[in-house]
Amino acid sequence: MHTIISSLRTIFEGEINTTEQTRKKYSHDASIYEMVPEAVLFPKDAMDIKKLVHFVSQSKAEYPALSITPRSAGTDMSGASIGNSLLVDMTRHFSTLHSVSRTEIHTQPGVFMHDIDPVTNEKGVMLGCVPASRAINTIGGMVGNNSGGEQSLRYGNTENFVKELKVVFADGKEYTVKPLNKRELEIKMAQGDFEGELYRKIYDLIEANYDEIKNARPKVNKNSMGYNLWSVWDRHTGIFDMTRLITGSQGTLGVITDIKMHVVPKAPHSGLLVLYLPDIKQLGSIIKTVMDHQPATFEGFDDITFNLGIKHFNLFQKQLGMKEWLKTQAHLLGSVAKFKGHIPNMVLMVEFEGDTQQEVLAKINELKSQMSGFKLKMEIEGSEEESKPFWTIRRASLMLLRQKVHDKYASPFMDDLTVQPKYLPEFLPQLRKIIRKYKLPATIAGHYGDGNFHIIPLMGISSPAEQAKLEPTMREIIPLVLKYNGTLAGEHNDGMVRGPWLPAVFGDHVYQLFRQTKDIFDPQHIFNPHVKTGAAWDYSMDHIRTNNGQELIK
């Protein structure tokens, strides 16, 4: 490997770091896995990525272990932004936000959402698919994972926002990928080059299995499992959109170098109805009542998160600003005091939007009066400002667990289950039974309106006894999720943790179609080979992190 990296240095313009310290630093993402790369690369520009991909393609036969894992902020929870060969950090040089207009954002993939948010806010627009990790993730990672967030209730995941991508494919060339009409598709397929072959083969694969592929899409509002073959080709509209396949492909089909996405208008006013549930058993019926009122977003978190949020609220001091922090902390502590020592089992945040604050308050009050039958504590946070502490705790929930619970690791493996909300009254008790059976003290937060739950057990993940719980738990959860036509991942994708279960979820034939898709794009498997269809359970288990460490993601 030493020789090959020396050869790479002669053509690669960006930095290549092989120090132990850096390799170790990049050996984790937010998943339960660890893998030390041979080298961390910081490509200068698209030309550098083209040279790198070409070099790896040419060298793969001689060095089969050589591969490329694209990485942005490394907040992936499925083990898809770590690798054992060349880890390519996109945040150093692909960090230019080109433009934001009333309809579109044009950016390089390594731009952090915390740099995009203020610019879109100023323009009165937003991306409706930004994850709860918006303080720490990038836009390239969102495309990589087909991420979703609180606004996905209305807008769906990132795939719905992608307009045009530039991608370096396995032949080492950069291509523009965008929706094509039938005529444009025919021209592409007639090309005698790698790109022409790619379009031809994917078109043939989808056409030959059209109905099966369309039916394979999990029947939920959001899904990021598998390859999005069902969204690429529509016989009725005649649109062939390969961006759908790249979105959510976790760096397994190519390296994204440029992104254009749609934006949507941001409502001028918003506010929350906060519901404090003493008993999680009520959740199913409450979700139904809330959803009938068509809220803009519907999120929630449990008592463990709530407690941590209150106890460590000073962590958010910087984020909210000192003066405001004092005000909001007092306010939040005030609301907790109302429980006279009884922390609620669950906190639900129902958000409404409007053109005026009065409109927002009217919507909130209407729901509040409907909810009176449930005999809950409820509180109105009638403006965006007042809502902020709750959003801060919700979005920081996993980081709080990681930083503040020292002897256990917040371990994502059943972290993204999604079923249609109408099934929740039946689904949740059965799920709780499995969690109890395997003694998994789990925290729950999530996008409740989508039926999308982030269940994160606190585990001594380095202990074999704890690790032994993973497989049987998955084996019990999968049939339960399938019984309700759901998915194991609404937004966190497959990676190393769910990749091995793709055949169990989609059936062997659709899984083979996913494999063929990978082979068409990446015949030598040079891109992120240990995730999605390339994942194997034993291999993943061999790479479980060896400590319960609390190191921060890069």
Ligand SMILES: Cc1cc2nc3c(=O)[nH]c(=O)nc-3n(C[C@H](O)[C@H](O)[C@H](O)COP(=O)(O)OP(=O)(O)OC[C@H]3O[C@@H](n4cnc5c(N)ncnc54)[C@H](O)[C@@H]3O)c2cc1C
């Ligand atoms: C506290 C916390 C909360 C979270 N909440 C949510 C949530 O609400 N919703 C959600 O969807 N996710 C959530 N996540 C998961 C994660 O933050 C998101 O998926 C995020 O969009 C990943 O962005 P990133 O920049 O960290 O990407 P990375 O982790 O670096 O990469 C993600 C994937 O994209 C690929 N990739 C990155 N850049 C490129 C590129 N240029 N070309 C090709 N492939 C690329 C990587 O190979 C990897 O497979 C959360 C994570 C944490 C830690």
